[in-house]
Every structure is written in C-alpha cells, then in structure tokens.
Amino acid sequence: MIEWLDNFLVRSVIAGLVMVAIAAPMGCLMVWQRLAFLSDTLGHAAILGVGLGLLFQVQPIFGVLAVVLLIVFSLSQVGSFNNALSETTLAIISHTGLAGGIILLGAMPSQTVDIEAILFGDLLSISLADLLLLLITSLVLFFVLLIHWRAFVALSVSREIAQAEGVPVRKLQFLMYTMIALLVAVMMKAMGVLLIAAMLVIPTTTARLFSRSPEQMVMISALYGFGALAGGITSSFRFDWQTGPAIVVCATMLLLVTLATMGVRSLILDRYRIDQKSKT
C-alpha cells in the first residue's frame, strides 16, 4: 500500500509522534486530577491482560483492553478515586495484576513471550497494525478531548464548582478513566507497561514549571515530549539503548535541565533586584 510505512524507522517515528501528541493533553489532565497513579496501576494490570490474551489465544491487546476496562469500570462502581482508600486499592490492583500476569506468562512456552518487550516496550519493532490502532485510538481520544476540553479543565480545577454549574462530573470522570485505560492499552506496545506513566507525567511536570494557562501547559508538554522522543530514538541508535527507557531518561534530563536553568535564572534576577534596590 504505502511503501514507506514498510520502513521500521518511519513507523516508529510516526508512532512516537502520535503517542507524544496524545500523551500531552491526557498527561496534563491526569496530573491535574492526580490520576498519574491510575495509569501506573492500569499499566501493571495490563500484564495480566497480556497473559490472559495468550492463555485464550487471542491478540494480547484484547486481553489488555478487557482487563483495564474492567478495572476502570469496577473502580467507578465502588466510588470515588480520590479518597484515601484509593491509593491502597490501586496499589493492590497494580501489584496483583503484575504478579498474576507474570505467573501466567511464566506458564507459557517461552518462545511465545517476550517479557522484556512487555515491560519496557519496543517502539522500533512496532507493526503496521499496532501503528494503525494507536493512530485511530489517539484520533478518537483527541476528538473527545476537543469536545469536552472546557469541562475537563473545570473538573480538574474544582469538582464542586464544575458540578454546581452543570458539568456532568461523574459521567466525565468515568469517560476520563476509560480514556486513560484505552491510552494505556495502545501505548503498551511502544512504551511497555512500566514506562507508560513516565511518558504521561514527566514532560507534563516540566511544562508545569513555567506554563501560565492549561492549554499552554499542554503545548509545552508536547514540545518536551517531542524532545524526549528525538533524544530517545537518537540515543537508542547511537548507544544501542532500549528505546522506551531512553525516551524516559531523556524526558527526565530535560526536566533537570529546565529546573537548573530556572534556578540559575531566578538567582540572577534576585541578585539584580537586590542591586537595583540598594542603588535607590
């Protein structure tokens, strides 16, 4: 069909770009709503999904989807994510999913399972089908985000205000959790279950340092995400690092460099202001 998609590098770069682009708004919403841990939990539990997929001999992605959607649905039935209990609940789900998944995978004939790829992902070996799935899912998520953006932001600032002013808070929260579940499922192939949360949280945290509006934070997160992606893929080629971990390390480097730059800048500015003051 389209021949240049046969090139693995082209596929992985496109996948990376799509992933970063959708991770920026989703990551921001998750950081604002303190849901970063949820993505981590879903990521870990996804291993169980992979195991179940292999056990029932369907595509692993279906097993993953079933597991993460089931978790999101049952959590939303039990009640709010944002109470003290939920942290322990999430930890239990997370580690049970991980443990159960590892047992299932261990029981499989070893040639069918590449545990390392499941844990850390393999952006460079992404198939055309994986890429299409990521692309379509991301487009759907973008569309939903566009429609509900104002309401999602309102919900993040204050659940109470949003509810009182007619935002269907409960529905939107469930929608948000479902979207996170979908994102985790399609990002798994590229980033691995252990590193998805990093991709959603680190560029966002860097952007937060100097953003002045929610939308600006999304844009800047995307830029940092692209930076991390470029750095990650390059170093993966140069030093033969695994791509997923390389992207995450690059994202953290960018965070540290930004922090340092801002620190130095404010030191200089403070010094300058004190000087100005003593002159007058």
Place this chain on the structure above:
Amino acid sequence: MQAELLLRAKDISYSEGGRVILDRVSFELRRSQITTIIGPNGAGKSTLMNIVTGLIDKYRGEIERASDLRIGYFPQKVYVNTLMPLSVARLLQLTHSASETELDHALARTEVGYLKHRQVRSLSEGELKRVLLARTTLGKPDLIVLDEPTSGVDVTGEIKMYELIGELRSNMHCAVLLVSHNLHLVMSKTDQVLCLNQHLCCSGLPESVSQHPEYLAIFGPQAADSIAVYAHHHDHVHDVSGQQEEPRHD
C-alpha cells in the same frame, strides 16, 4: 406580597453509612432574601448545601426549583489545584465564557479588578475568596450559595466579606443561601436563619431564632447575645485579606 419563590425544599432527608445526616428539613428560598444556615459541626449544613446545588442527588424528599434557576456556587474549600497554571480571568470562565467587560464588572463587584491577570496559585486566601465571590456573580445567578465563605479569613475581613455579600444581594436581586458556623457573625442583613442540627431546630428572623429554646440548648445562653455582633462600627476598614484600607466616611 412575597418575593418570587426560587426554591422549595420539602422534607429533605439524607443518610450516609447508616448515619442520619438530615432529617425532614423543609425551607423556602425567595428572591432578594438572604438565608443563613447555622448549626454545630456535623449538623448537616454542607450536605444540605450540596443537595441544593445538586452535588448530592441521592436524598429523600422533594426539591422544587424555579425553572431555569441559575445557581452560583461558592464552595467551602476550593482545593486550589496548585498543579494547574490558571489565571484569575480563566478561573472566572471555567464553565462558561465571558466578555472582558463582564469579567471586569464581576471583579469590580468584589473590588479585585487588579487581580485579573494573576495566577490563581499566587493568590492569598482572602484574595481567592473575593475572586470566587466575583466568580459566582458572573453567570447572573438567581441564587448564590456560599458554604462558609469566610473560613480562613480574619474577623475584620469576615465583616467586609459579609458586606460584599449584602451588596451583591441588593445589586443583583438574587437570593443568597449561606452556611456559617460562626454564630458571632451571622449577618444582621439575614432575612431568614435556619438553625440546623440534623433536623431543622428553628427558623426565622435572626432575633427570634436567637431566643428560641432549641437554639439556646445547642449553642448555650451566651450565644443569644452574640447574634447581632455584626452591627457595630469600626473607625477604619479592613479588606478581606485583613489589610487596613483608607477610612471611609459615609
């Protein structure tokens, strides 16, 4: 002639985890009236507010709202999400957009026009309260619901806040429903006091409530004297954040 009826609550009951929080509470809210809910901690005040605003929908009893009732809500604790970059102007437009003029007018109503472009995370507690109060006026609400609008503000700032609320009522002709657990500062402007302790102990004008036996039983006899403390004078004015303003002569 009575003012337009905006909301009628009839026999509202609510329980949570087997504990009765509200027991057959009935009241009416009318245009241009200020209704204050007082009661001890755990009396169900915030729950009642949440039922009025629609945050809680699993209650028993009936609530009739005037058609197209617009509610402006001022939550007790706005957990200001410091993780979010957000300007004051944007906070005001959280759920609905507004023109620059509307924003300026709203902020001017609570005397915080100068905060328009500041980041929400950099505001002091008092500044945030006034911005939020401005915010509730933006959608031209028929009913403003305020849950402990003065928590975290000092006494003089509190008086100022109540003055602002009184002004909003007269300028915007809206009903005001507010929760206070500070008996000493129940506004003299209040038209109706609801004394709540799971059930509605008594209700009426501040003076009559303060003499009611159930009120006295809950809050003690010394509380009877304190209800009108608000009606006193200062030779200077503090703003909500507690800073002294220029003396005002009127």
